[in-house]
Amino acid sequence: MKRTYIKDLGQSVGEGVSISGWVDVRRDQGKMVFMDIRDMSGKVQCVVLPSHAEALEQVKEVRTEWVLKVSGIVNKRPEKNIKQGVQNGDIELEITNIEVLSKAQELPFALDAELNFDTYLDYLPLTLRTERARDIFTMQASIVQAYRDSLVVQGFTEFEAPALVGGDAEGGAAAFKVDYYYDKTAFLATSPQFYKQIMVGPFERAFTVAKIFRAEKHATTRHLSEAVCMDFEMGFIEDEKEVMKVLENTIRHTVETVTKKHSDMFARFNTTPPLVPAEIPILTLKEAHDLLGVEHVDDMEPEHERNICEWAKKEKGSDFVFITRYPTKKRAFYTYEDKSEAPYSRGFDLLFRGLEINSGAQRIHNHDDLVAKMESRGLDPKKFSYYLQAFKYGMPPHGGCSTGLERMTARMLEIANVKEATAFPRDLNRIDNRLSE
Numbered sequence: 298m299k300r301t302y303i304k305d306l307g308q309s310v311g312e313g314v315s316i317s318g319w320v321d322v323r324r325d326q327g328k329m330v331f332m333d334i335r336d337m338s339g340k341v342q343c344v345v346l347p348s349h350a351e352a353l354e355q356v357k358e359v360r361t362e363w364v365l366k367v368s369g370i371v372n373k374r375p376e377k378n379i380k381q382g383v384q385n386g387d388i389e390l391e392i393t394n395i396e397v398l399s400k401a402q403e404l405p406f407a408l409d410a411e412l413n414f415d416t417y418l419d420y421l422p423l424t425l426r427t428e429r430a431r432d433i434f435t436m437q438a439s440i441v442q443a444y445r446d447s448l449v450v451q452g453f454t455e456f457e458a459p460a461l462v463g464g465d466a467e468g469g470a471a472a473f474k475v476d477y478y479y480d481k482t483a484f485l486a487t488s489p490q491f492y493k494q495i496m497v498g499p500f501e502r503a504f505t506v507a508k509i510f511r512a513e514k515h516a517t518t519r520h521l522s523e524a525v526c527m528d529f530e531m532g533f534i535e536d537e538k539e540v541m542k543v544l545e546n547t548i549r550h551t552v553e554t555v556t557k558k559h560s561d562m563f564a565r566f567n568t569t570p571p572l573v574p575a576e577i578p579i580l581t582l583k584e585a586h587d588l589l590g591v592e593h594v595d596d597m598e599p600e601h602e603r604n605i606c607e608w609a610k611k612e613k614g615s616d617f618v619f620i621t622r623y624p625t626k627k628r629a630f631y632t633y634e635d636k637s638e639a640p641y642s643r644g645f646d647l648l649f650r651g652l653e654i655n656s657g658a659q660r661i662h663n664h665d666d667l668v669a670k671m672e673s674r675g676l677d678p679k680k681f682s683y684y685l686q687a688f689k690y691g692m693p694p695h696g697g698c699s700t701g702l703e704r705m706t707a708r709m710l711e712i713a714n715v716k717e718a719t720a721f722p723r724d725l726n727r728i729d730n731r732l733s734e
C-alpha cells in the first residue's frame with residue numbers, strides 16, 4: 298500500500314492506510330497499546346486493540362524510536378476524546394499490522410526529559426529528534442530562505458565564498474590553520490569579507506551564506522568556533538544608511554515570513570514574533586551610553602546591549618536597534634571614516650533582543666587610502682595584494698554587513714545559548730565529542 302503522510306490522515310477517515318515513522322511514545326493500557334507515531338509531517342495517536350491478535354503480538358517488544366511501517370484504519374475519535382488544537386486530535390489509527398523497519402536500543406533517557414546541556418549535546422543524533430530541536434532548525438531553515446529571498450528581490454546575486462583562504466580577512470581575528478599543498482599553511486575563513494567586496498566588481502550587489510571559523514578561545518553563550526554568516530555587499534552608496542535600509546527590509550521580510558509560517562513555534566517557546574517598526578531606531582554609540590547613563594567608552598558591553606534593547610522595546614516598540622558611529626580605531630581596517638566625522642566610522646551594529654546579530658559598514662573604496670590604512674594598522678599590504686586588485690581596477694563607494702544565523706535564530710525564539718541554535722556546534726570544549734575526555 299502507498300505511504301500516507303501523517304499530516305494527510307484526516308482525509309482518509311474510514312479507510313485503510315499505511316504510514317511509516319518513529320515511535321514517539323508508547324503507553325500500555327490494560328490489553329490495549331497506544332503509540333504516537335511521528336514522521337516528517339507530524340504525529341498521530343495509534344492504537345492496537347486486543348481484537349487484532351497479530352498486531353498485538355507484533356507490538357510486544359516495540360519501544361520508543363523503533364522505526365515502523367504500520368497499516369491500519371483511520372477512525373474518528375469519540376467526541377469526548379477529541380483533543381482540540383492538536384494535530385490529528387480528532388482521529389486515531391487502529392493498527393492492523395506492524396512491520397519493523399529498524400529496532401532501537403533502549404534510550405539513555407526519555408526524550409522529553411529535562412537534560413543537562415552537555416548531555417543534550419553529547420547525544421545530538423538522538424536529541425535533535427525532539428520537537429524543540431526540530432522547531433529550532435525548522436525556524437532556522439525558514440530564516441535563511443526568507444533572508445535569501447529578500448536579497449534576491451532587492452537585486453542581489455548569490456555567490457559561494459571559499460572556506461579555505463590565505464589569511465584572516467578581519468586583520469585581527471584568530472584563524473584556524475590548515476596544512477595545505479607544498480608545505481603552505483592555509484586558514485579557515487574568518488569572514489567572506491574580501492570576497493563579497495570583490496564581487497561588487499562583477500555584480501554591484503552580491504550576497505553569500507557562508508561558514509566562518511573563529512579560533513578565539515571564547516566560552517560564552519554567544520560565541521561559536523564555526524558559524525554561518527549571511528553577508529551582503531552593495532556598490533554605489535552615499536553612506537552606510539543605505540546598507541542599513543537594505544538590512545532593515547531583509548529583517549522585516551524575514552520576521553513577517555516566520556511570523557506567518559511558525560506562529561505555533563513562538564507559542565511553544567513562550568515568546569512572540571519580534572516587533573519591527575516602520576523604522577528600526579538608530580542611536581549613535583554616544584547617544585546609547587547617554588540613554589543608559591553610563592560612561593562614554595569605545596564599545597558596548599553585553600549588559601549595555603541588553604539594556605539598550607529594553608529601551609528600544611519600551612520607547613520605540615522595536616525588538617531591533619541600530620548602533621552607529623563607533624570610533625574608527627575599534628572597527629576593522631576596511632571601515633570608511635569620513636574626514637568630517639572623524640574619529641567616528643561609518644560602521645554599525647544591529648542588536649536584536651539584547652544581542653549583536655549583525656555588523657556592517659561603508660568601506661574604504663580608494664586603493665591608496667586602503668593601503669595607507671593597512672600600513673597604519675601594522676598590516677603588510679603585500680599580503681593583501683590579491684584583494685587589493687579589486688580596488689586597483691575601479692571600485693565604487695560600497696558597503697555591506699553580516700548577520701550571524703545562529704544568533705538570529707536564538708534571539709528569534711529567545712533561546713539563551715547560541716549553541717542550542719546550532720545543529721552541530723563546535724566550541725572550545727567540543728567538536729562533536731567533548732574534548733576534555
Ligand code: AMO
Binds near residue numbers: 490520655
Ligand atoms: P563580525 O565579526 O561582527 O563582522 O561578524 C558578523 C556577525 O557574525 C556573527 N558572529 C558570530 N556568531 C557566533 N559565534 C562567533 N564567534 C561569531 N563571530 C561573528 C555575529 C556578528 O554580528 N566582516 C564583518 C561584517 C561586515 O562588516 O560585513 C564581520 O565579520 O552575529
